[in-house]
Amino acid sequence: MQACPGECECSKKGIDYYGVLSVRKNAHDLEIKKAFRKLAIHYNPERQKDESVQFVFSLIAEAYDVLSDPLKRAIYDQYGEEGLKRGVPGPEELYIEPYVFHGEPLRTYRDFFGTSSPYADLIDVLAKPLPLYELPEGRGIKRKEEPLIKPLLLTLNEVFFGGEKKIKIQRSVLCGDGEGSTTVLREKILTIPIKPGLPSGTEILFPEEGDQGPTKIPADIIFVTEDRPHETFVRDGTNLVMIANVFLREALTGFHVVVNTIDDRILRIPITSVVSPDYEKIVIDEGMPLVDNPKERGDLVIRFKIEFPTYLPNTSKNYIKKAFRVSSTGEKGDAEYIHRLILEDKIRRNIDSDIPMRREPGE
Template sequence: MGMDFYGVLQVPRSCTNLDIKKAYRDLALEFNPEKLQKENAQQVFALICEAYDVLSDPSRRAVFDQYGEEGLKRGVPGPDGEFIEPYHYHGDPMRTYKDFFGTTSPYANLLDYLRNPSYECMTKHGRLLCKKQPPITHPLCLTLHEIFFGGVKKMKIHRLVYINDEKTKTEVKEKILTIPIKPGIRAGTKLVFPEEGDQNPNQIPADVIFVTEDRPHECFTRERDNLVTTFEVTLEEALMGTTVTVSTIDHRTIRIPITDVIFPGYEKVVENEGMPVLEDYPKRGSLIIRFNITFPKYLPKACKQLLRKGFQLAKIGGGINQYETVNKLVLADKILRVDLNEQLPP
């Protein structure tokens, strides 16, 4: 008589294509041999996959309905006199399984649940499966001071909540959410408050998510765990050296001597003066000082001649990058220009 593929999938002959897919999904997950681990699981699983392969194809299903399994696998004449080729299952049930689920994992139903969870809700009509509302996202702007020291932020939200025991009526109420801020928390961090959204008889409340953002600071910008600041220096300070004074985030004043020649792109890195490292507190990043060099709009002829002479001496001394000779020459010129009344006695 042949195999009854409808009986294998436990569906009536009047079933729709969606009914066939639902039946195959449940049975394929139940009898997956990797999950079931029984001796006859492989044979049952292969039969389920073959039944789905036949009934999910409209032309194969039509032949099976009229001629049964024997006619399907023997071949039958078509409506236009053409011969319909015999059907042969390819023999790889896991191929059918993967084409359906997109994976060979026997826990595909668990993955589906984790990606799109459903819950049982109690309504006035009884229990039913509810979907969770999409998450509600809010920005959380933090100052560098708050990020440096950490602490607690309190945010007020408005949400619908049940006002009766039957959970059929809701009302808008305020709620204060307490958000812990860890020192060094980075921009883009998501702080999740599960199911703090509107309460709804037919849906699970949404998660409320706060996404951190760095509020602009008047002096510093943040690059991961480092703090970056920029100073304006004159050309004289760039060549001769200077000292920069920095007011830190934690209310200290530090003075940093710059003895190198400041050139375009030069950075002074001060270790352990940046932001706290989130994963390794109380370790801190670095303070990076960048410079904008202000050039004079005018130089007297005497200054140009002096600088030209200094650069010539630098070349003679071993290369155009040796600026120490220039520094000494400019310093000597400053000493010579001191007023006679201000000179120290010999």
């Protein structure tokens, strides 16, 4: 190819194709391909709906079309864009025709990726995965797997008393040495310690108990505790909460709540106060053990659901009105009057208990 005499000024004019692809002038073919891949995907018009992107995308395709062809690149290196598109004299007095870009950047894109999809990088990775030597595993670097998180459902009895829980798992185990190693599926029993009062949401870690493999570090297995539903109690921190259903009559006049505890005791708890919708009865030290000191316990909190009668006859309503009139005889807020009523009520109950029951004839 005939060269221009002296320094060719035309090489300094026109588009800098190397600058468009952000590569050096002595870049080899693989570097040019990598640069085009990155820019073509980023500026694909399907990804960025902008008119300026269309121009940049076309310029990138033109730069790659020139620099990927050895003859066009040689002419461009010597004569620049102007000489390339004007045409130059070739060897043996032949004339090299001017270069004209075909004007279809998506055609260049499609020829390179084999598709016009804007997500060609993902398709290319699936169709042509990286060689093993380019991956960390191929360089002898083992990668640790993500931890396996499993729920561990515990009954309130298990949490109350503590102990151990055994879980059977299946995992792949590496057998053999070196290149001849294989993986086989085996079962293993994991023993999980349960402390009395263990809070819900506690994470229990078993390091590297996941699947083994020649190119990976086994994953950790993490069990996260959850409370199974109980027929009576719900745990609230260290406290136990239960709901007691009571009739309106009981809510006003008093009653006993019978509680079957987790440790198989029966509690008869007297309720002497008037039970309002937001009333709670707290029984000290009848909750869950404290995980740091199992000898101490939380409380039992009893909440109430009041059931109202669906019907009351007039006579019953009159008795209720009379009872409320008697209870409101004293001035509102008169503590002395209320204390006197309570004292009279206790005296009357004591007198009633001292009166012998009437015996029927023949008894």
